[in-house]
Amino acid sequence: MLYLTLFICFITSILITPLVKKLAFKIGATDKPNQRKVHQKIMPRLGGLAIFFSFLIGYLVLQPDSKYALPILIGSIIIIITGVLDDMIELSAKIKLGGQLVATLIVVVYGGVQIDFINLPFGGKLEFGMLSIPITVLWIVGITNAINLIDGLDGLAAGVSSIVLITISGMAIMMGNVFVTSMGFIVLGSTLGFLFYNFHPAKIFMGDTGALFLGYMISVLSLLGFKNVAVISFIVPVIILGVPISDTFFAIIRRIVKNQPLSAPDKSHLHHCLLRLGYSHRQTVLIIYGMSAIFGLAAVIFSKVQTMWGSFLVLAILLVAIEIIVEKIGLVDKTYRPILNMVRGLRLKN
Structure with missing residues (x-):
C-alpha cells in the first residue's frame, strides 16, 4: 500500500502541475527576471501547490496513524497559505517568518514534536528542559529557510529535497519507524512528480509555496526520525541535510566577513x-544532486559505524571535505583558502 500511495502521489502531481501553472498566471503568481536571477523570462512560481495537493491526496489514501499526523497537516496548511501569499504579493520577511513560526509552534506545542533530551556518548543524559521548545523551533524554522535558500536553479530544491527524503525514509525503514516512512514517501512521490516539470529547462517554479512546504516537512520528519537519541545519532539529520545547511552556514559567515546584514541577498x-x-x-544541478547523495550515504555509514571513534573519523573526513570544496569554489570568498594555502606552503617547502 505504501509504494502504491507513492505512485499515486507521483501521478497526481504530474496531472495537477499543468493546472497549477495556469492558475499561477491567472492570479499573478509569477517570477520576473532580474540581475540576481538566472532565468530570462517570466515564470509561474506556484508549483508547490501541486506538491501539496498531491501530498493531501496521499495523506487521505494512506491515513497515517500517529498523534503527530494532524498537527503536521495543520502546520503544513499554514505554511502553504504563507507561501501562496508570498508568491502572489511578496510578503515582508517578518510576515513570512511569522507564518513559519505559527506553523512550527502548532507542531511543537500542540503536536508535541520536541527534542527533550540527548543521551551523551560517555553515559548520562542531557535534558533540555525549558530549552526544548526554542531548540526545536530553531531547527524547524532554520531547515525550512535553508531549503528555501537553495531554490535558485531549475530542479535544484526539488531534487535535493527528494534525495533527502529518500535518505530519511530509507533510514526510517531500517529503524522500523512506520509513520516517518509513510509521510516521507507521500512527500517524495509528490515532489518527484513536480520535478518532471521543474527540471531544467523548467516550465514552472515551486516558489516559496513549495520551498517552505518541503523545508517544513523535511525538518519535522528528520526530527521525528531521530528525536531523543544519542548525541552521535542526532548528528545524522544534520549530515543528511548537509547541502542546504552548509550553504546557509557559509552564507551567514560570508555576510559576517563582509559586514553585511544576514538577510542581505x-x-x-x-x-x-x-x-x-x-x-x-x-551540470551545476547534477553536481549538487551528487553532493546531496554523498551526504545521504555518509549519514547511513555514520549511523552504522559501531565505535564512537569510527563515527568521529567519518565526521572529520566529511568536515575536511566540505572545507576543501568551500575553498575551491569560493563559497565564503575567493581569498578564503586556509587549508589550500597550507597545503601549497608545505609543497613549496618540499
Whole structure:
C-alpha cells in the first residue's frame, strides 16, 4: 500500500502541475527576471501547490496513524497559505517568518514534536528542559529557510529535497519507524512528480509555496526520525541535510566577513559559485544532486559505524571535505583558502 500511495502521489502531481501553472498566471503568481536571477523570462512560481495537493491526496489514501499526523497537516496548511501569499504579493520577511513560526509552534506545542533530551556518548543524559521548545523551533524554522535558500536553479530544491527524503525514509525503514516512512514517501512521490516539470529547462517554479512546504516537512520528519537519541545519532539529520545547511552556514559567515546584514541577498550561494566556475545550469544541478547523495550515504555509514571513534573519523573526513570544496569554489570568498594555502606552503617547502 505504501509504494502504491507513492505512485499515486507521483501521478497526481504530474496531472495537477499543468493546472497549477495556469492558475499561477491567472492570479499573478509569477517570477520576473532580474540581475540576481538566472532565468530570462517570466515564470509561474506556484508549483508547490501541486506538491501539496498531491501530498493531501496521499495523506487521505494512506491515513497515517500517529498523534503527530494532524498537527503536521495543520502546520503544513499554514505554511502553504504563507507561501501562496508570498508568491502572489511578496510578503515582508517578518510576515513570512511569522507564518513559519505559527506553523512550527502548532507542531511543537500542540503536536508535541520536541527534542527533550540527548543521551551523551560517555553515559548520562542531557535534558533540555525549558530549552526544548526554542531548540526545536530553531531547527524547524532554520531547515525550512535553508531549503528555501537553495531554490535558485531549475530542479535544484526539488531534487535535493527528494534525495533527502529518500535518505530519511530509507533510514526510517531500517529503524522500523512506520509513520516517518509513510509521510516521507507521500512527500517524495509528490515532489518527484513536480520535478518532471521543474527540471531544467523548467516550465514552472515551486516558489516559496513549495520551498517552505518541503523545508517544513523535511525538518519535522528528520526530527521525528531521530528525536531523543544519542548525541552521535542526532548528528545524522544534520549530515543528511548537509547541502542546504552548509550553504546557509557559509552564507551567514560570508555576510559576517563582509559586514553585511544576514538577510542581505547575494549571488554567492553554492549554485552561483559553480556557475561562475563554468559549469552549465544542468551540470551545476547534477553536481549538487551528487553532493546531496554523498551526504545521504555518509549519514547511513555514520549511523552504522559501531565505535564512537569510527563515527568521529567519518565526521572529520566529511568536515575536511566540505572545507576543501568551500575553498575551491569560493563559497565564503575567493581569498578564503586556509587549508589550500597550507597545503601549497608545505609543497613549496618540499
